[in-house]
Amino acid sequence: MSPRPPAYNAVPTRTTLARPTPLPHAAVSPSAAKQKVDWPQPVRDYVGRAFDPKNAIEGISVTDMQAKLKDVLQYFAERSMLEQLAWETYPLPQHLLQAERRAMSTRPLIATGPDFAGHAQLPHAYSAGAFTNNSSSSAQSAKKRKSTDTVEDVQPTPAEQTIQPSRKTNGASIQDRITYVSGHNDKRHKKNASTSKSNQLDLEKEKRRQRFQTDKIMPSGSSSRNDSDSEMMPVGPVVGTNTDLEKSYFRLTAPPKPETVRPLYILEKTLGFLKDKWRKENNYNYICNQFKSLRQDLTVQHIKNAFTVRVYELHARIALEKGDLGEYNQCQTQLRALYMLKLSGGHPEEFLAYRILYFVYTCNKTDMNDLLAELTPADKAQPAVRHALDVRSALALGNYHKFFRLYLAAPNMGMYLMDMFIERERLHALANISKAYMSVTLRFLTDELGFDSDGDCVDFLASHGAQDLIEEKVNDRDEPQHRVRVKQGVGLFESLRATAFSKVDIKGQI
Amino acid sequence: MQAALEPFLTAHTNEDAWAVASLLSPIAPPSDPGRLYDFYRASNEHMIENDIRTALIYSRASRLEPSEGSAWSEIFVNYWKVVGQILRAEEATNQGRSRDRQWVDVFDAWKTLTNSLLKHLERGNIRSWTMICMYHAAKDLRKFAIKADEQLATAKGNVTFNSGFQDDVVTSIPRNEMLEEAARVLNRMFRMCLSDRNPDMRESRKWGTYFMASLLFKTYFKLKAISLSQSVVRSIEAMSDLPSFELYPKAHRVTYKYYVGVLAFLQEDYTKAEAYLTEAWEICYVGAKKNQQLILTYLIPCRLITKHAIPTPALLSPFPLLQSIFAPLVSCIKRGDLSGFDAALVAGENQFVKRRIYLTLERGRDIAQRNLLRKVFLAGGYEELKEGQTEADRIRKTRIPLANFGAALRMGMGMDGDGSGQALEDDEVECIVANMIYKVSAQRGAYKLSPFATLTHPPQSSQMSSVAVCLAQLRLP
Known part of the structure; x- marks a missing residue:
């Protein structure tokens, strides 16, 4: 075998992971080749055709061709697939070699490793089955790949390419290289090198597929395989090949195609990219959509690691900031399970605190009780959790003074969550105060109800139809002073309080 | 064979x-x-x-x-x-x-x-x-x-x-x-039991309704699918031709009443819960200590909320477990010992949370607090007699300095908070008293509220930041 270019070094490692096949070096080893096999007639014909001088291709020596032929036969013999294969249409070894060499020189979009060129014809069920490998190991190796990856990231590394589980265009691309001049490949290569859009890729592939529907050399089994593709591989994780940083979210209704899924190292870039974009543009609709597709890509590839946690945490925080409780809740649920895996990193205590605050918001006593039952002393020692528990108990005891102090001192993004019920609690406190006091100073209300300024307090009162209760008076020391005649608002505040507590909008309950 | x-x-x-x-x-x-x-x-x-x-x-x-x-x-x-x-x-x-x-x-x-x-x-x-x-x-x-x-x-x-x-x-x-x-x-x-249409009551499967319902409750509780239990109750209540409840075996009735009571308890419908649990308690076989204990576990917190009633030692004495978890709380409520109450609540937290009564018992703190404030009121003594008044006419002081309440509330907390880690600000004292007034006035039916029960803000003079809360009518449980 000719020495491999360094870019292909990764192939053997991935092979063992993806397919339980012996390395091709082993295949050509003499002991294996010596094995007595009863060759079926189509295979014999195939060999005959391979040696037929009129099929010879310039530049490919007979020795090379012979080695390749052995390789191919060995591969299928080991899997007892000699009978199933359509040898009449299977590309001859010299064609395979030619394709390989061209692939090395141009490194086209869907490069096929030399050892796999012949294997594209495998019945699909086989290759799909090979992908039911452990997800964590695939995630891990994906990660590893990132750290050792020296190739320009935008372009898929060969290792990436060889492991695509659904290589519908695989066989075709070989044919492509045989039938079409290399200039065509170069063009495609250029297109790929610049960050191409996924739909463009799809279009390209679709075109190519159509071309080969009419192609005479097209293996007969291929077209049917294309159709059955989607049903064949719903089990294992997908390994993505898409290299776009951005991708719009679509709800999946069928197993995703690898070419639309981004692998981990791209997703990591995406996260950085999205963070920047969020900081600069603050466009929630866009960012939410992007995060959903990011989460989807992680899911279909069964990636569950510290990075997954980071993605969910970030999305949860952004959703909180924008008050999107539905999305926040989804993330929270996922995070809860992810924390159970005890992955490294993440902020379980922060999100535990959020969960407590969330139950305070929904007034869900049953869930709150369940949550309290789960808390360990170690959890309770965490400042954020402590704070959330204090909030809960302050409200349970009606200690609004303490509650609003805690509101102003909320750690992390607790304040965003507390904003969800701050108005309700302000009304509650007001109803309370109106029962106990005749009139109070505006400043007292501002302080007690945790407003930033007197102005905010006035706005709040005005928005609830209580502006008439504010009056300007002169105090004992002859200073002008705003007072609120709360006593006169008893009925108003009481009814406001009642309505505020009657409607708790529960979205996507945890 | x-x-x-x-x-x-x-x-x-x-x-x-x-x-x-x-x-x-x-x-x-x-x-x-x-x-x-x-x-x-x-x-x-x-x-x-x-x-x-x-x-x-x-x-x-x-x-x-x-x-x-x-x-x-x-x-x-x-x-x-x-x-x-x-x-x-x-x-x-x-x-x-x-x-x-x-x-x-x-x-x-x-x-x-x-x-x-x-x-x-x-x-x-x-x-x-x-x-x-x-x-x-x-x-x-x-x-x-x-x-x-x-x-x-x-x-x-x-x-x-x-x-x-x-x-x-x-x-x-x-x-x-x-x-x-x-x-x-x-x-x-x-x-199947519920919807049997056999007119012959002796052969009817309707007699299995309450047994199966109870078993379902038990299962749903374990699954933490409490809302599903509600639908069982609703379908029984919607069924008009069930035999009279009294005709069912006592065992079925006790269990059913108990579960419906607990369901109401969890929905914070304490009045209904009390009614059902009391019924269950009354027909429960006296020898079934474990069942009695289960009923009391919910009935006691229930009555704490509805009637501000605390269990007598005699009631608790046959149940060592109940005694161990409730007795400390009860005595603190009686004494108006807030820090003791908090400590008892923390000590029993695991037990309470497991039985889903923690959040209800927590509300007992209000009663302890009220008892404490009432003690302050009583300690305030009487108004001085005016001319011509006899001992019989004397009335209690209705204006109590806020500072007195503050002092009482701070008892056991440590003066500046290093005791239990939380200082009590004057505003917070005010808040607690205001809250008390609010809660008492919300129960106007049970307790008459004095028209003087009003805080003034800001205090007219810092010396006598006075508040008159009529806690006199609040009877100790």
Whole structure:
């Protein structure tokens, strides 16, 4: 075998992971080749055709061709697939070699490793089955790949390419290289090198597929395989090949195609990219959509690691900031399970605190009780959790003074969550105060109800139809002073309080 | 096999449901510990169907109707299979080699048995007095489901991750698949009982309604699917032609009342909860200490909220567990000892949370607080007598400096907070008193509120930041 270019070094490692096949070096080893096999007639014909001088291709020596032929036969013999294969249409070894060499020189979009060129014809069920490998190991190796990856990231590394589980265009691309001049490949290569859009890729592939529907050399089994593709591989994780940083979210209704899924190292870039974009543009609709597709890509590839946690945490925080409780809740649920895996990193205590605050918001006593039952002393020692528990108990005891102090001192993004019920609690406190006091100073209300300024307090009162209760008076020391005649608002505040507590909008309950 | 089924035929002829049920039990009777084993060894996989049909249908000793006979045959064949599974599972457990799914297999087999009982009852192939057997089978179904879930949990861990193509990683967290499965079967039994249309009350399956409902509650509680219990209650309440509740066995009534009471308790409908739990308490068999204890666990916090009533030592004395968890709280409430109350609540937190009464008991702090403030009021003494007034006319001071309340509230807290880690600001004192006024006024029906119960803000003079709270009417519990 000719020495491999360094870019292909990764192939053997991935092979063992993806397919339980012996390395091709082993295949050509003499002991294996010596094995007595009863060759079926189509295979014999195939060999005959391979040696037929009129099929010879310039530049490919007979020795090379012979080695390749052995390789191919060995591969299928080991899997007892000699009978199933359509040898009449299977590309001859010299064609395979030619394709390989061209692939090395141009490194086209869907490069096929030399050892796999012949294997594209495998019945699909086989290759799909090979992908039911452990997800964590695939995630891990994906990660590893990132750290050792020296190739320009935008372009898929060969290792990436060889492991695509659904290589519908695989066989075709070989044919492509045989039938079409290399200039065509170069063009495609250029297109790929610049960050191409996924739909463009799809279009390209679709075109190519159509071309080969009419192609005479097209293996007969291929077209049917294309159709059955989607049903064949719903089990294992997908390994993505898409290299776009951005991708719009679509709800999946069928197993995703690898070419639309981004692998981990791209997703990591995406996260950085999205963070920047969020900081600069603050466009929630866009960012939410992007995060959903990011989460989807992680899911279909069964990636569950510290990075997954980071993605969910970030999305949860952004959703909180924008008050999107539905999305926040989804993330929270996922995070809860992810924390159970005890992955490294993440902020379980922060999100535990959020969960407590969330139950305070929904007034869900049953869930709150369940949550309290789960808390360990170690959890309770965490400042954020402590704070959330204090909030809960302050409200349970009606200690609004303490509650609003805690509101102003909320750690992390607790304040965003507390904003969800701050108005309700302000009304509650007001109803309370109106029962106990005749009139109070505006400043007292501002302080007690945790407003930033007197102005905010006035706005709040005005928005609830209580502006008439504010009056300007002169105090004992002859200073002008705003007072609120709360006593006169008893009925108003009481009814406001009642309505505020009657409607708790529960979205996507945890 | 003929010999093994002899007792069944006798019991069936005598309509002795309990005897029949014991013959379908997954546990051998103490008098005959080898019964399951012998029964299983009496036949084999190929012969069992014929063996049992011979014994039940074709035997001269059998007086079963043909349809009845074949129904019982099917049931006993299923029973024979489940016995095999049980023996295998027990053997494996004894030898310390448990596979992942032994108890799941037992559960599946038992489910088949239960379903065949259900099916034949539903079709009227077997007599309705055999519902007793269904009760027993249903109870055991639940037990096997729990056992199977335990085994699955140790084998698989707690989190199920998504393997399909959904948007997110996790599909569900802690699951009890087998118990959920069991709940569905139990629910079908319940529906069958509830919707029986047999006009002959002696043969009606409606008599099983409350038993099955209670078993369902028990299962749903374990599954933490409390809302599903509500729908059971609703469907019973919507059913107009159930026999009068008093005619049901006492055991069914107590359990049902208890669960509906607890459900109301969890919904924070304490009035309803109190009513149901009190009824359950009254008809509960006095010897059933454990059941009484369960009822009191919820009834006591309930009455704390509705009536501000605390249990007497005499009530608690027969129940050491209740005494240990409630007594400290009760004495603190009585004394108005806030820090003691907090400490007792923390000490019992695990127990309370487990029983879902923590959040309710927490509200008892209000009562402790009120008792404390009332003590301040009492300690305030009387207004000075004006001219011409006698001892009989004297009235208590109605204006109490806020600082007095503050001092009382700070007791046991440590002056500047290093005691329990929290300082009490003056504003907070005010807040607590305001809150007290609010809560008392909300219960105007029970307590008359003095018109003076008003705080002034800011205090007119710092020396006498006075507040008049009429706590006099608040009686100590």
